[in-house]
Amino acid sequence: MATLVLTVVGGIVGGPVGAAIGAALGQQVDAAVFKPKGREGPRLADLKVQASTYGQQIPQLFGTMRVAGSVIWATDLIERRTKSGGGKGRPSVTEYSYAVSLAVALSSRPIRAIRRIWADGNLLRGSSGTFQERCIFRWHDGSEDQAVDPLIASAVGPGSASAFRGLAYAVFEELELAAFGNRIPSLTFEVEADAGGVDAGLVGDALLGEAGRCAGEWPVAGYAASGDRARDALAPLFEVDGTRLVSGPDGWRLAPVESGADALALADFRAVARSEATQDLVERQRAPLAALPGSIRLRHYEPERDYQLGQQASQVAGGGAREERIDLPAVLPAASARALAGRLAAAASDGRETLVWDADLAALALPVGGKLAIGDGSIWRVAARHVRADRLSLELKRHQPVPVADWPAAPGVPVRPPDWPDATGIVRLFDLPNLEVPPAATARLLVAAAGSNDGWRGADCWFVPGPDAEPVPLGTVRPALALGELAEPLAAASEFLFDAVNALTVTMVNPSTMLDSVDDAALLAGANRAMIGDELLQFGAAEPTAPTTWRLSRLLRRRAGSGGMEGHAAGTPFVLLNDNAGLLLPESAARAAESGAARLQWARRGDMTFADMAVPAGGSARRPLSPVHGRTAADGAGGILLSWRRRSRVDPGWRDEVDLPLGEAREVWRITLAPPVAGVAAWSSTASSLAIAAETVAILPPGTVAEVRQLGDFGLSLPLRIPLV
Structure with missing residues (x-):
């Protein structure tokens, strides 16, 4: 747009030459306004948000990390219908359930294992390895010879399916979604890429592809490396580790300033041995204390809190009001992070003072990035060197040794779902x-x-x-x-x-x-x-x-x-x-x-x-209630008059002086003897009483009991036992 406008304006004002000048200026304006935004590596929070965006970077994992990953393949929702009820004038009920199959990329570096898995913050798979929702789970380690996943091959065809070699990913087959509102949950994974902890040296050697080129000092439990270049991936870890570029006889390498050999004496690197003189000092610069940050706030992943974000802060002595926040995509315990934040605060003034020192060509043997001692005994780092004719100027940065101390710290109150062992x-x-x-x-x-x-x-x-x-x-x-x-x-x-x-x-x-x-x-x-x-x-x-x-x-x-x-x-x-x-x-x-x-x-x-x-045949709910309050009375002629009180399935409660409805189609009682007596059959009565004749009572053995049952629409009640003799 600016190109068109300025071309027209330039042509009106200055003719063809003005039009050319206007077009050039318009192109610069358009380039500044419409240029694409630069890509940045993921921040700390990006590792906790599941994505499926094209171009989304997949980090290289080291140690043990918790990451969300990127969805690289998924099916449509699988719908299942279940119909229940209906009949006898009642409407049927149709219930729907859903499942999904998907693949989630986790690391662009091979991994060793996948431990716990969270879905929407709750444990989907605990440390026991058992899933809380029904699914079939597989994972691929990201090797260069891994095979195609069988589910993806069956869905898109063996010829079209990618094996995603060099990419570690997990596959869920028909993951039930009812517990997640019938939607794909946000999944995060505890991924073990290396058996133990790592440091800047291991990460640097792996990313640069050359063993022994890097050295590290501060151990971390896990690290996520991402960025367009190896420099971008290593910068957060090298920044907190104090890693510098150091030259040497065997070439350049990356190493923490605190590590390595002792400081070299500048007097040993002169063509003619002599001590340093004041006239050798060309320039001295010292940044004001206000230029230093007032505090260092280090953000990291907290393993004691299931890899939730944690932060530790430390004050800088004499610093200004500015707070410097460092986002480190690494796993650090609270105590280690607190010690690291304290070390960074103590090292904030490192390099605050700069010297430009005059030397001869023999000082070319000094390693850039190494430590150097001058005549007054102070320690400096060789930041740069400049050669002019037969003279050499050294740019030195004040080196302030940082003591490594233990700072006690607590991880805070963990907010985590319970990780129960497998239950029976x-x-x-x-x-x-x-x-x-x-x-x-x-x-x-x-x-x-x-x-x-x-x-x-x-x-x-x-x-x-x-x-x-x-x-x-x-x-x-x-x-x-x-x-x-x-x-x-x-x-x-x-x-x-x-x-x-x-x-x-x-x-x-x-x-x-x-x-x-x-x-x-x-x-x-x-x-x-x-x-x-x-x-x-x-x-x-x-x-x-x-x-x-x-x-x-x-x-x-x-x-x-x-x-x-x-x-x-x-x-x-x-x-x-x-x-x-x-x-x-x-x-x-x-x-x-x-x-x-x-x-x-x-x-x-x-x-x-x-x-x-x-499954038992059942029947307790359909069975009539047994009668109660059984009594016997003599009829005056040698016989016995039995009586009882009925109960009803319509109302199992008891109400005095209330004759409850029977609850059955008819009132029929069946009375038997226990133990059975030869020659005496069972009785049937339509009233809550029974008269037993004297001749029957005469043949009853001692201990005989009458069992009274109600005959209901669906069966007999439990017996009421009434002793007779």
Whole structure:
């Protein structure tokens, strides 16, 4: 634009010559305004942000680093649909889940291993190597002979797939995205490129491709080298290490100023041996103290905080108000970074004073970058030398030795997700009694699960109706609040409302499980409901007796007409019902389980190892409640009159002086003798009573008990036992 405008203006003012001058000026203006921005190496934060931009630099990693990398290949989102429900006038529910396959470039230098992986800041893969979400994971070390990844080859074709030789990258195959809002999460990787720590010498030799050319002094746990040139990649590390270019008989090399031989004497490098004279000093310059920074702030990666950004600062003695910030893309512990910041602050005045010293040609043997002692005993660095005729002038920089000291420092409070070891998961099935109104028409089968630590994130479950049937996905069961088993046998319930005689001792799967005690008001309102085998009970007092063992007392037993008449053996499963972590089998699965051949398959989330267990036929929720308050009375003629009070599935609670609805299509009772008596058949009654004739009573052996069961729409209730003789 400026070229066109100035060409026209120049032509109007000065003719052809003016037009040429205007065009030249316009070209310079356009070049200054529209020139492309210079490319810079990545800053500290760039290593923590995942990108997929063309031209994005991929650093060369040294030591152990945490990097985000660049997405170099990915598929479209893989959509899966799961349809559940429907039937009997109810709408079906279709749920969608998504997965993705992608490859992430990590280092343009070969690596040794990939350790932990974070997704959106949370651990996707812990130090145990187990993934928290289901996927297939591979990685390639970046060697020059690595093969093409099979997934990429199958997607784009073997002839079009790149092996990305010389580039270390990781591949996720069908990574589940439900936990990340059905989007690709921000991934960061802990990458080990070298077995131990590194220094400026190792990094410099690797980038320059010549062993022994560089030397380093300050060790770092990891370093990310990036830039258009080796100079750009090495500059941050060499700056903090005090590395200078040093000449010598074997050529040029890079080495810290503090390292190497002692200072050489200038008097030893003269054609005629003599000491330095004042007239040899040509020029002296000294920068003011205000030109020095007031403080040095070093930013780095903190290994104790999962490689989060950390910073350490140190004050410069006599410095000005300016703060100098140094971004070092390296991994340093807090104490090492604090010591390095203190060293940089102490060395801030190094080179503040400059001398130009006159010497003869024999001083050409002095190494540039080396240390030099002049007549007054002061130490200087040879910064440059200039030859004019037979004379040589040396540019010297004041060298101030920096003592290496330990500065105590703390990394700060780490903010990290817990890295749990692999947990052992347990899944249990419970046949629940009816706990709803109206009464259930199908069995209520509860799937409960727990892991041996808080890192266990649940299990994915499938229902298999029969031996040759296709598995039906049920979803994910989350860890229960409390799942365990009886540590000691539990006797049968007492006849009273509160069982103050017995107590149960349970061992929990997860040691961090906590149980609470409640008062009687909360207990009668439904608190602390739990299943022990087929019995629903409640407990009022919970007392820990060991890290994983609890003693539960003040019990309400056989709630909602559940089992437990004979007590329970040690090892009987226990689960607390006061949370919604359990997975209730849908009605269709509960009906299919009535055959007795159904099975439940489950796998820990993120795992491909399946386990299965038999699904009970169930029926507790459909079973009528057993009658209560059985009584016997003599009829005056040698016979016995039995009576009892019924209970209803419609309302399992107890209300005095209220005749609850039956909840079944008809009222029928079945009465049998235990043990059976020859010649006496079972009775059937349509009322809550039964008269046994005298001739029958006469043949009953001692200890005979009448068992009264209600005949419901779906089966018989548990018995009420009434002693007869």
